Amino acid sequence: MLARTVAPPARPHTPSTRTCRHETCEQVTREGKPYCPEHVDAHPYVRNLLAALDARHAEEERVRRGGSMEVDMDGITAREVVLHLSLHGARTVERISRELQIDADIVRGYVEALNERDMIMQSTTNRGSTVVKLRDPEGALERICNLQSVA
Numbered sequence: 001m002l003a004r005t006v007a008p009p010a011r012p013h014t015p016s017t018r019t020c021r022h023e024t025c026e027q028v029t030r031e032g033k034p035y036c037p038e039h040v041d042a043h044p045y046v047r048n049l050l051a052a053l054d055a056r057h058a059e060e061e062r063v064r065r066g067g068s069m070e071v072d073m074d075g076i077t078a079r080e081v082v083l084h085l086s087l088h089g090a091r092t093v094e095r096i097s098r099e100l101q102i103d104a105d106i107v108r109g110y111v112e113a114l115n116e117r118d119m120i121m122q123s124t125t126n127r128g129s130t131v132v133k134l135r136d137p138e139g140a141l142e143r144i145c146n147l148q149s150v151a
């Protein structure tokens with residue numbers, strides 16, 4: 001996940017003798033970076049990001065078991081669902097699940113939380129799928145854009 005998929009462009013050689021900040025590590029880092037590849041997870045940004053991802057996963061598992069009452073409306077998953085609906089319009093629960101790669105059972109918890117806040121309209125397809133649509137896509141998008149960054 002954290003591996004580079006694209007090599008950075010070659011830079012002119014900059015003399016740098018910086019060593020990894022990890023306590024026991026003596027590796028000289030490339031391009032003056034604070035940590036060597038092995039210890040990049042000690043970087044504060046990476047730690048915050050990993051903590052946010054862990055928190056997200058833990059919340060989703062709580063929502064799977066406990067439903068909408070476990071939803072953090074300011075959390076990353078609720079924001080992702082709202083963003084997705086505001087960008088793409090009406091979606092079935094199954095399609096949200098597929099496109100966001102979140103289990104449908106978990107998506108249902110978030111949809112229910114949005115419904116409890118009267119943020120969505122729901123209908124049913126001929127095949128019995130629930131279709132979800134934001135009542136106010138621009139307002140919902142504005143709201144999540146004004147929340148603090150997660151990582």
Ligand SMILES: [Zn+2]
Binds near residue numbers: 022037038039
């Ligand atoms: Zn290191």
